[in-house]
Each structure stands twice: as C-alpha cells, then as structure tokens.
Amino acid sequence: MQDASLFPGIDMEVAVAQGQYDEAEPPRLRRPDRTQVVLRPCSLEELLASEHQFRTLWAVVLRLDLSGFYKPLCCRGSSPGRPATDPQLLVALWLGASTRGVSSARELERLCLQHDAFKWLCGGVSINYHTLSDFRVDHGKALDELFTDVLAMLIAEDLVSVERITQDGLRVRANAGLSSFKKDEKLAAALDAAKAQVQALNAQAETETNKPDDQKRSARKQAAQERAARERQERIERAMKQMPELEQIKKNRHGKQTGQPARASITDDEARNMRMPDGGFRPAYNVQLAADTDSRAILAVQVSNQGTDQPHSEPVRQEVEQRTGEVVREHLMDGGFVKLETIEQAEASGVKIFAPPKKTEARPDPYTPVPGDSEEIIQWRQRMKTDEAKHIYKERASTSETINADLRCYRGLSPFLVRGLDKVLCVALWSALAYNLMHFGAKLLECAAARV
Numbered sequence: 001m002q003d004a005s006l007f008p009g010i011d012m013e014v015a016v017a018q019g020q021y022d023e024a025e026p027p028r029l030r031r032p033d034r035t036q037v038v039l040r041p042c043s044l045e046e047l048l049a050s051e052h053q054f055r056t057l058w059a060v061v062l063r064l065d066l067s068g069f070y071k072p073l074c075c076r077g078s079s080p081g082r083p084a085t086d087p088q089l090l091v092a093l094w095l096g097a098s099t100r101g102v103s104s105a106r107e108l109e110r111l112c113l114q115h116d117a118f119k120w121l122c123g124g125v126s127i128n129y130h131t132l133s134d135f136r137v138d139h140g141k142a143l144d145e146l147f148t149d150v151l152a153m154l155i156a157e158d159l160v161s162v163e164r165i166t167q168d169g170l171r172v173r174a175n176a177g178l179s180s181f182k183k184d185e186k187l188a189a190a191l192d193a194a195k196a197q198v199q200a201l202n203a204q205a206e207t208e209t210n211k212p213d214d215q216k217r218s219a220r221k222q223a224a225q226e227r228a229a230r231e232r233q234e235r236i237e238r239a240m241k242q243m244p245e246l247e248q249i250k251k252n253r254h255g256k257q258t259g260q261p262a263r264a265s266i267t268d269d270e271a272r273n274m275r276m277p278d279g280g281f282r283p284a285y286n287v288q289l290a291a292d293t294d295s296r297a298i299l300a301v302q303v304s305n306q307g308t309d310q311p312h313s314e315p316v317r318q319e320v321e322q323r324t325g326e327v328v329r330e331h332l333m334d335g336g337f338v339k340l341e342t343i344e345q346a347e348a349s350g351v352k353i354f355a356p357p358k359k360t361e362a363r364p365d366p367y368t369p370v371p372g373d374s375e376e377i378i379q380w381r382q383r384m385k386t387d388e389a390k391h392i393y394k395e396r397a398s399t400s401e402t403i404n405a406d407l408r409c410y411r412g413l414s415p416f417l418v419r420g421l422d423k424v425l426c427v428a429l430w431s432a433l434a435y436n437l438m439h440f441g442a443k444l445l446e447c448a449a450a451r452v
Helices: 012-017 053-062 087-099 105-114 116-122 129-137 140-156 184-210 219-251 310-324 340-348 375-384 387-410 421-440 442-451
Strands: 164-173 272-275 281-292 298-304 330-332 352-354
Touching: 053 087, 053 116, 053 421, 087 105, 087 116, 087 129, 087 421, 105 116, 105 129, 129 421, 140 310, 140 421, 140 442, 164 310, 164 387, 184 219, 281 310, 281 387, 281 421, 298 310, 298 421, 310 340, 330 387, 340 352, 340 375, 352 375, 352 387, 375 387, 387 421, 421 442
Parallel strands: 164 330, 330 352
Antiparallel strands: 164 281, 272 281, 281 298
16 A cells, blocks of 8 residues: 655655755644633533533433432521532432442542533532542432332333343452451451550540640541541451351351351451452452343342352342332343242242253253152243243343443442442442433433423
8 A cells, every 4th residue: 555645746755856845854843832821711501512411311310309318418597507519419420420430439529620521510519529428328228219219210101121030140349458358366466456556546645735836746637547546446346246157157168167267357347258250259249130131221239248149039039029019020040049949939929930950960951850849940940941941041141241241341330449238239229320321311311301
C-alpha cells in the first residue's frame, strides 16, 4: 500500500529539491496554552445532552417512593441543625455510580467535582465521601423496600414474571486480607495488645494538659487515634466470638477431620475463606441472585458467608415470592445447589426443580432411581433425563451467568470495600437496582410516571 500524501497535489521530494522547505528547520506545531482565559457561560442544565441516561435515571428517582430514606432525618421545620442532603440526590448518585461500575465513595466524590453528568445530578450541592459512604450502608431496610417497589412496578406492567426463575451464587472478594485470619491464641495476643493501646492512649490524653502548646496533639487527631484503637479492639472481640462457630465447622467438614485450626479475621469477622472461580481460596462473601429467565430482571438478593450454595435455594425462592406476591413454578439451579431433601420439599410444594443429578462412580447413570428415593425425587430424576428439561435448563447459564458478569464488570459488584454482612448486602442491592434500571430503562420510567 502506497503512503498517502499529506498535501495532495504536492510532491514533497520536488519541494525539498527546489528549496521550498528545509528539514533542518523546526516544525510548526499547535501546542496547548493553559494560561489563556476561556469564557464559558452555561448553566448546569446545559452540561448534559437531552437524551443522556442520567436524565432518565433522575426522572425515575423523582417518581420512586423514598419515604423510608426520609424518616431518619432530624432537621425538620425550625429545629436546630444544618439542612440534610436530599436522599433523592444521594439515591440518584449511587445508582448513577453503580451504572458506571463505581463502588468507592471517594471516587464518587471525585466524579461529582469533575464529571459533567455527576455535576448535573448534584445541581450545585456539595458532596463529601463521608456522607456518600454512610448513606450507602445506613438505610438497609429502606433500600430493600425500594428494590421491592421497583419490582412491583415491573410486575404490574407485565414486564416481569416469576413462574420460572434461575438462581446462582456469586463469590465476591471481601475487604479482608488472608493474613488477617488468626488462630485462637493469636487472637488473644492481638486483643491484649489492642487493650494496651487503648489504655496507653487514655493515659496519654490525661497528660496532654501538662505539655506545651506546640507539643500537644490536636483534639481531632487525639479523637481519631482513640477511635481507631477502640474500633480495633471491638473487631478483635467480635472475631473471638466467631471462633466457636468456626471450630464447629472445621471439626467435621463433609464428614472428615480437616486437621487445620479455625481462624477468624480481625479485619472483617464475618468474612470467610471460600473457593473462588479460579480454584484458589480467598476471603469472600457468597452473593445469591435469583432472576426471571424471560425478562432477566433480578428478583432477589441475599448475602451469606457460607461457601456452599446448598442451603440457599429454599430461602431465595421464598424471598422471590414475598417480594413479588407471585408463585414460583419452576426453579433452575446448578449442581452446587443439589440436595435431595431440599428438592423433595420443593417438589412436594408444587415447584419443579431443574438441576442436574450428580453422577458418581457408584452411580454412573444419575437419572435411574435408586432404592430409598421418594416419589418426588424419582420424578425429578426422570424429568431431567428428557430433552425438554435439558433445553429448559440451558436458560440457567444464559441468564444467571450473563447477569453475574454484568454485575461484576459494570455494576460495581467487584471486591467489596465495606465489611460485614449487612453492609455487603446493601452494596449488592445497589448493584441489583442499577442493573434493573439499566436493563429496563425507559420502560421503568413509564411505569414510574403512571403511578404519579
């Protein structure tokens, strides 16, 4: 392929030969000049295009019932105190952040200062990361009700059905290092050191008054140091309370003695070491998600620190029915959920389970009934042998796996930056809300507008 001439119609070699331009001379370039003054008169309304998705997001938030977020506010009427930041704005900011895969309160604060879309949402209201971080995890009940309210709108418009659901567990890295897991004796030593640190800071505070002014700690620094030491002591104490439960789990796992002592994390006492998708073990939480196979809407979110999926099929199905007021008829799940007692209970209640029977060396044909199988288990085995059931079961991977990938890559359900089951559940609910919002878009706006 011949190189295209920068100046069509001009032979550069001839121009050089005729002395029309000299390669020895420096080229003329356009360089940035950031000292120049630029007049940019515009309103915040002009920062965002009329079709921008954040306008749709804000329109939906304005029509949602956020009364649960307003109830805790104390600054009302003429009572003392500065005005609170409007929960409508904070809800919109976290939903907007989740649609962009942002899970850090500090990063969201930066976006509010630098990104035009988030500037438009803020509308001139100053935001700091403390306010954002606290709001995200301090309204668990209101957030759960909001998730249910959005589902109710979608179901009322026949956009979502719960007759056939699929469930999967997503293990997400916890905010705790592997080295933070300590054995019983090391926890006791760490607790003694933490108590000694608290006592030392208390003693230091008593002697502060005798020091010259230039050697005194500021009141803010002193309070921060004492709070950090006190919180570390409390975390270690909570970790020690977890030890009996962890020892019981370690004592007999799958019927075999593990030989490894129980360990609890002094960073996040509710995190557990789990087998991750790459085969390694890391501190994590198990996020359970249920979705409609037709519309692909997320219907239920639960968080557990159990590494196995077996106990979670029944609770998640019950949550779906409670949130939607509908009855689940078919439940798709992978082999990790298979437990004969649970399947028998579900089949007896009228729910058809679509899950692959386990194949073992002793049972090369898992579809053949064995002595002791109940009628419900026999029906399940025979059903899963049919081509129709295998075709239906394919919907599990095409739905659950794509939702998992979307949440992990684009909705901020990445390694958690918060600690504890309650806070982790809040983060998971924000991600699921953002997913449903982005998945339905204008349809959700129409539903919200119809309710006004």
